[in-house]
Amino acid sequence: MHVLVIGGGMAGLSAAVVLRKSMPDLHITLAEPKAYIEIPWAAIRALFDRAVADANLMDLAAWATKHGVTHVRSTILSLSLVSAKLATGETIPFDVCLVATGARTKIPALGRELVGEGTLSERREMHVREGKQLLEASSVLIIGGGAIGTELAGDLAAYAKQQDKNVAITLVHAGEHLVPELNPAGAAKVKTKLEKLGVRVVLNERAVEENGAWTLGKSGERLEAERVLEAVGIQPSTAFFKQGLLAACLDEAGWVKVDDYFRVHASDGKIFAVGDCCTALTNTAPNAFNNKKVVAGNIISTLKAIEEKEPLDALNAKMKRKRPAPSVFVVTTGPKSGVARTAIGNDYVLLPALKNKTMLTFKAKSEIGV
Ligand SMILES: Cc1cc2nc3c(=O)[nH]c(=O)nc-3n(C[C@H](O)[C@H](O)[C@H](O)COP(=O)(O)OP(=O)(O)OC[C@H]3O[C@@H](n4cnc5c(N)ncnc54)[C@H](O)[C@@H]3O)c2cc1C
Known part of the structure; x- marks a missing residue:
């Protein structure tokens, strides 16, 4: 089984780590154009304090090796229910996709x-x-x-x-x-x-x-x-939904619409979204971290249902609901x-x-x- 995680920020990486721990044999691909991990809230202090700037940037390739994740260094340009198209022209098929592309400031x-x-x-x-x-x-x-x-x-x-x-x-x-x-x-x-x-x-x-x-x-x-x-x-980084056939997954302002289980609206239960890009919770780091196990657990239930050929719309009883952070x-x-x-x-x-x-x-x- 193959899970594609789009976006190597706080929400995507923390959920990927839980997926890896829970399913050692799962094939996980991370699509992220940057070669580094950055902790967004320390970026302000990093402008003025060199020690913070150094501590705040980490090598993404080392993270991927440590967690057995295939890192594809590219931006996703479009998404369908079964695959994602990269800026490199390559297409990545998936069983389940987790969108964690965050949001952009104007600074x-x-x-x-x-x-x-x-x-x-x-x-x-x-x-x-x-x-x-x-x-x-x-x-x-x-x-x-x-x-x-x-x-x-x-x-x-x-x-x-x-x-x-x-x-x-x-x-x-x-x-x-x-x-x-x-x-x-x-x-x-x-x-x-x-x-x-x-x-x-x-x-x-x-x-x-x-x-x-x-x-x-x-x-x-x-x-x-x-x-x-x-x-x-602040703008959601979700333009790639509009390039495929999934524009209906976005609300008027471009945020990804999800249900209480982080499943993307009108995605047949195969695409999840978490973190700042979606409408589930307010955009804070604790909300992303507090739900890493919820979203990973729901993805695992979905993968099992796909493997056992169970209908995905009957999965609610096995799913966990979103949990706002303290x-x-x-x-x-x-x-x-x-x-x-x-x-x-x-x-x-x-x-x-x-x-x-x-x-x-x-x-x-x-x-x-x-
Ligand atoms: C300056 C700043 C200060 C903040 N301060 C606080 C704070 O004090 N307290 C707090 O709780 N929260 C704070 N936040 C919010 C917090 O950082 C976020 O809630 C949290 O990081 C959510 O992470 P995320 O993974 O959803 O998004 P991000 O961490 O932004 O990660 C998204 C990733 O997706 C990648 N991506 C985007 N588009 C694509 C694409 N098409 N294809 C592939 N990859 C893509 C990006 O390169 C990025 O690496 C702050 C945010 C900022 C920017």
């Missing part, structure tokens, strides 16, 4: 897009170059005060201060408070911490561009913006502070310190088997 420095040939050294050079350019800018406008925009503003301000650089940072957010995942008290603390670092935070406003100049939508105030980072409008969310405001939301209230000390000290890369590495 190239965060590296969700393919850079050059997709080598580890190209990505490392990009970290260094982009971080340096941001620190040399006279003004940086960050649009969107979600977790990504907020962490970027905090890190840029803190490292600029540390290196005596004079960067005027403006963070514009359309909502009433920063980081929607936090409660109002936690978000207010984040705002105060950013302002202490010298970031100008503008709430309830939108940044609007006209002929290359940026202004605030309501007040019309002109914004200084030598560099603009758009931390809004409610913890940590946002850093530079390398020395942050705010965490936990089930028992806000934490301004322990979890932010743990994230800042480790970037939680140890957790990712243990989940994906590095």
